[in-house]
Amino acid sequence: MTATPEPAPACPSPPAATAPPSADPPLWRDRRFVLLAAARTISVLGNGFARVALSFAVLALPGAGPGQLSLVLACQAVPQLVFILAGGVMADRMSRSRLMIVTDLVGAAAYAGLAAMVLTGHAPLMALCALAALAGTATALFSPAMDGVIPLLVPAGRLQRANGLLRVGMNSSMLLGLALSGVAVAVVGAGWALALNAVSFVVSALLVRGLRLPARARTGSSGWADLRDGWREFAGRQWLWVVVAQYSVVVAALNANAGVLGPLVAENELGGARSWSLIVAAQALGTITGAGLAARIRVRRPVLIAVLATFPLALPIALLAVRAPVPWIALAMFGSGIAADIFGVLWATTIQREVPEAALSRVSSYDWFGSLAFAPLGLLIAGPVAARTGVGPALAGCAALIVLVSAAALLSPQVRGLRAPGPAPTGEERDECEAERPR
Known part of the structure; x- marks a missing residue:
């Protein structure tokens, strides 16, 4: 049997009236x-x-x-x-x-x-x-x-x-x-x-x-109709609602740690407010580093990388649960800050690319609403849970929740498979494609 050669990939056509990347000013x-x-x-x-x-x-x-x-x-x-x-x-x-x-x-x-x-x-x-x-x-x-x-x-x-x-x-x-x-x-x-x-x-x-x-073009629809249309845009994208559902739990766990459980451990066993300030400052420095890094990296599957970047958020909480030394916790918090802003940049960029501009703010509002829905609950139940089980087990539970819901998000085919658009072809690549194009 003679093998059939694979066809060459189709040459992409550049968008009309789009300047090459080098022509864009900083x-x-x-x-x-x-x-x-x-x-x-x-x-x-x-x-x-x-x-x-x-x-x-x-x-x-x-x-x-x-x-x-x-x-x-x-x-x-x-x-x-x-x-x-x-x-x-x-x-x-x-x-x-x-x-x-x-x-x-x-x-x-x-x-x-x-x-x-x-x-x-x-x-x-x-x-x-x-x-x-x-x-x-x-x-x-x-x-x-x-x-x-x-x-x-x-x-x-x-x-x-x-x-x-x-x-x-x-x-x-x-x-x-x-x-x-x-x-x-x-x-x-x-x-x-x-x-x-x-x-x-x-x-x-x-x-x-x-x-x-x-000003935006006025429509004859009501606010409720616009809200329903925004929900259809949101719910029609599996990768979107899956990650928002994931982050509703993640944010609740992070709030419980940052607002109640972490300060309790710091006050009772890690040296008080000074140690906690060092830990929080390390995370803040990490977010600056993470945002700068995220501005430069290029990934083909941004939602997958964003979800994977959620796992490091559990590490400093787990270290607090076992009363690790403050420098180790601060280092883990620095890493979690980097991961959090890599998530944030990739996530915001993907929504802006994939959602029609006319519905973007409504979809963004559903993202905000879902992500923050359980945030007050994390603060509300953290104290009673810690009083019943102890602060250490409560922290371990928060870390486990982050890992479990992040792993569950990876089960979504769209989370794993959504790809960012490839780079625009260079002038040389376009010339080669034009030469190969049938006349």
Whole structure:
């Protein structure tokens, strides 16, 4: 029998009116990308201040304690989950940059109100809760719009690099904000630190205003119909809902560790707050490194690599469970920070490439909603579980959950098989294909 030769692979046709990669200027020379990156870096820096300042401001109130602090923080967190889907619908129905400006200004007003109450000494608990809820609502409406803006500014072939560079800036500013927030609170007080965050939102709004993205075409459909269409886009992609379901459990386990179980171990057996600060700082440094690395790597199966990058998140939790030395835990946390941002960049880029731009913010809102759905539950049950089983077994359970749900996600054929688009052919390759093409 004579073997039939395999046909040569078909020559790809370059997209119409697409310049070769070398013709694209660096992203840092793109004025609109720089404006967006600067807006996010400054806003995240202010949020780093606010995280610490709000807690100290509440605890400084007469008669305030952990219960009051939990109530204020819950009032900030719950709207982020409740209104995230509405944010997706709004971002797909209007100019995304305009929605970002409005929500930045709402956030500025909320933090300015909080700052004014703290500085004047008149800060009723219910008023603090109301302004914290307003700030959380602004965040919920902002996030899907932000996710949908990036593909409007950056060509598809450069999305991964853009997402990586944005995360480097945001992670660096968050680390700087957290590092300086304690100093700011000690030197100028919690009220002025909250005021600085309000100013950062105003600056962010002014920078986003320079994007000048056009208004979106109006449709005759209702918001509920748009929400249903977004759900169909989300549910119709197995790789998407499988990984979101995975991360709903992963985020709950991470929250339980970061918010309750890790600090308990550090306080009782690892030397207290100083050791825990070292561990958390190592993770923050890892996220900066991971985002920079993710901006450069090229992978053919991005969702598969993203899910595999989830497994290292269990290692520092397991080391905490067995009371490993602090340097080992910090090193594992550094590695988990790298892995977390490799996941984040690959995941965001894949969604932006695979989901139609017209539905991108709604799909992003379902992603946010699903990923955060169990986050409060992780904080809620961590303490009671640790009291019943011990902190060590509770930590071991969190690590096991991350490993098990990540392994389960790998069972999905689409998670394993979804491929990123290949690079555009070079001029030489196109010439060769043209010469071989039948006349």
